[in-house]
Amino acid sequence: METDMIEVRRFGTLGAADHGWLDARHHFSFADYHDPERVNWGQLRVWNDDTIAPRSGFPPHPHRDMEIITYVRKGAITHRDSLGNEGRTEAGDVQVMSAGNGVTHSEYNLEDEPTQIFQIWIIPDERGGEPGWGARPFPKASRNGRFEPLASGIDGDDALPIRAHARVLGATVRAGETVAYETSPDRHLYLVPAIGSVRVGEVQVDARDGAAITGVSRIEVTAIEDAELVLVDAR
Incomplete structure (x- = not known):
């Protein structure tokens, strides 16, 4: 895999906002952070790396015309x-949450410890439609050594439904092992290790870095140390 097909966005270069109760890092332009080179990656519009303090969170606020996935x-x-x-x-x-033609929601950390999430927004294939919400447990054993669809708008995937021809996938990989994913050169992939460091081809991607990949038909990800991966495959 050629290195010019991969752009690594190091965690330390991401947009940052510290609100006290919320420590947010933005892989793409969001709120007060704007980078004209990082507005979206295909249909992938937002990837926020949020740490939410105990007993706090996002009060009720509206959304529309966006597929919002929380990992x-x-x-x-x-x-x-x-x-x-x-x-x-x-x-x-x-x-x-499929925001559709409009929904108001809140997201709170009601625990006694910080909560860490990836919030991923994908632009839907069509605007409007009835809003909806769903959640599902995904045993990690089912994604050991392979990419498992977690949310998907692609026929045949056993995953939470979204209204976009896209997938959000998860995988766990042990140090020294390799996991592969088949795609097509016109797709936009975005890979973030939640934990651990990996190599994509010859490129090292560390925990909470983002790797933007396109123009390939297959990626191979080798774990340098035990890793937990989240991957978006979008148009």
């Missing part, structure tokens, strides 16, 4: 929305 890295997040949905999603599990 919980540590702790748990509690969701409530204007549709009457409520749920608690724990570390390693995933929730999806």
Whole structure:
């Protein structure tokens, strides 16, 4: 795999905002952070790396026309929305909110420890539609040594549904082992190790770095140390 197909966005270069209760890092332009070179990656619009203090969180606020996927890295997040949905999603599990034509929601860390999440926004294939929410546990054993779809709008995937021809996948890889993923050169991949360091081809990607990849039909990821990976595959 040629190195010019990969752009690594080091954790230390990401946009940053410290609100006291929220320590946020932005892989793409978000809120007060704007980088014209990092607005989106295909349909992937937002990847925020958030640490939320105990007993705090995001108060009710609206969204529309966005697929919002929350991957919980540590702790748990509690969701409530204007549709009457409520749920608690724990570390390693995933929730999806299709904002559709409009929904108001809150996300709180009601735990006694900090909660760490990746919040991923994907632009839907079409605007509008009825909003919805869902959550699901994904045993880590099922993604040991392979990429497992966690949220997907691609037919045949056993995952939480999203309204985009895209996937959010997870994998755990032991040090020295390699996991592969088949794609197509027109797709936009974005890989972030939640923990651990890996090599994608000859390029090293460390914990919480982002690797933007396109123009390839296959990636191979080799763990330098035990790693937990999250991958988005989008148009």
